[in-house]
Amino acid sequence: MKLGIIIGDVRTSVPPAEHLDQLLRQVEAAQRNGFTHITIGQHFMYGDLRWLQPVPVLARLAAEVDPHITLATNIVVVPLYHPVLLAEELATLDIITAGRLVVGAGIGYRTQEFDYLGVPYGERISRFEESLELIRRLWNERKVDHHGRHWRFEGAEPHLRPVQQPHPQIWIGAQSAPGVRRAARLGDRWTISPREPLPALSRLWETYRRERETLGLPVRPPIMRRDLILGRDRTDALERFGAMAQGRYLAYANRELAALDADTVASNFSEAVKDTVLAGSPDQVIDQLRAIHDAVPLDAILVRPQWPDMSAADVVNYLDDLGRDIAPRLTEFAAAPL
Template identity: 55%
Template sequence: MQIGVILGDVHASVSPRDHLDGLLRQVEAAQRNGITHITMGQHFLYGDLRWLQPIPTLARIAAELDDHVTLATTVVQVPLYHPVMLAEDLATLDILTRGRLVVGAGAGYREDEFVALGVDFSRRFAMFEESLEIMRKMWTQDVVDHDGEFWSVTGGATHIRPYQEPHPPIWIGAMKPLGVRRSARLGDGWPITPETRGPEMVRLLSIYEDERERLGRPQVRHPLRREIIPAATTDAAFERFEKMAKERLLAYANRSLATRSADEISREFREVARKETFIGTPDECVAQIAEMAAVVPIDPVLVRAQWPHMSSDEVVAYLDDLGRDIVPAVAGITSVDRVVREPATA
């Protein structure tokens, strides 16, 4: 089992210089601690938080990349680009990484981003599929001709092919059964969100595998986006996560929990953490990962090392803890090849 890190957002009050310096410190610490995947999501017009754009940022990180590390976009919002431009940008990035790129692709879910960029939010899934079709042509054909619903390309002479042949692996994001089937049909893995819990994960992965079997496509293991929070004791691990993710805790307070006491909010937060994270002593975290890997085909596990209010020293300390206590211990874990399903009842 491998561990990866997703590079997140910081407060806009952090200077661009400090943001970049902290990002590079995080990348160095991740690689030094045996992290095998460095990934980055995408948002536009993010208000009080700054989320650097993934393609140019990962291109900069490629200059620091160790041989054992893969970069991934998790996920780039495909309908917000012209597919010719996106295909060339990603092929360029694959070259800059010497073939160590995974293209994580999604249709997007924030309508305000689409409105700002003048793209029809209601048509995003159809645009997503057509864009992927054009991108694959751009990566595999000398001349591209395409006459579709959203884009037309006539006699497009391609000039940038990916380093990998025929192209980088594609992880396709989804949250519902229809999207999971789309991911099975069009991609090479489904990035599982942290909110997708045990029974629902088994159900959706079963849908994925059934669709792959129907299409005659090979089964795969899937990246799992989930926090790993180790500490000396179980209580200390929960305290650590509350400190790391305190803005998430405040979000609970500002919603339905606003009338509850601080202790009640903390208990509610811990209940969610139990279901959405691997948390506890290092041995407990490793056991939780092994338990899940025995049921569902997952690899790598993608964690978030930096939350908006954390200092670079805190981020590095967290990654050092992973490198010492978690990464070597999970290296010997191999997940199942296919989801273990509950036996059918009569």
């Protein structure tokens, strides 16, 4: 099993130059500690939190990391883009990263972002599906005629193709049975939400696998996004995680993320996250990972090392702890037969 990070947001009170410096220190520490995936998500107009945009960030990081490091948008909000713009941005990024790009693609969930950019929220799924179909064609065909619900082209001649052929891997996140079937149909791997408890994971994995087999497509192990915190024991680890992340989880709940209940997050944080956070001593965390991996044959786990109000030193210490106590033991998790 591989290990990766997802780069998060910081408060807008942090000067932009300091923000970049912290980000680069985080990436250096991750690479030094055996992490092989560097990923970043996306938001727009995010108020008092700053989320750097993924395409320019990953282009900058391409010059910082070793050739074996995977760089991923996880995720880019596909329905908010015109597909020609997104196809060319991502093809350019794949060229800059020398073919190390993975495209994590999502439909988005914040209605405000759609309102700001003038995209009807109710069209996000149809735009997502049509965009992915069109982007693949723009990456591979000499001329493109397209007559869809949202876009029309006659004799369009693409001039940018990614290094990876036929295209970079596309990861699609989903946390419901219809979404998982869509991910199986349109993507190359399923990415698992950080807030799916184990019983739901098992059911959704079976849904994904059956759909891929029905479509005659290869079944690849999924990627799991999961929060992970070490401590003396599980109680201590959850208390530490509350100090790091409770405010951010409450912000998530208040920013339309339906999987979180704001009242529970505010009043009993440990209870709110107990089924979805990997927490405890190193041995306890490995046991929790093993239980998940036995049910769902993971390819990689992505953790978030930085939360608002953490210092750069805090983030580096967190990554050093995982590099010492968790990363070397992931070799225990052999790829499960599919």
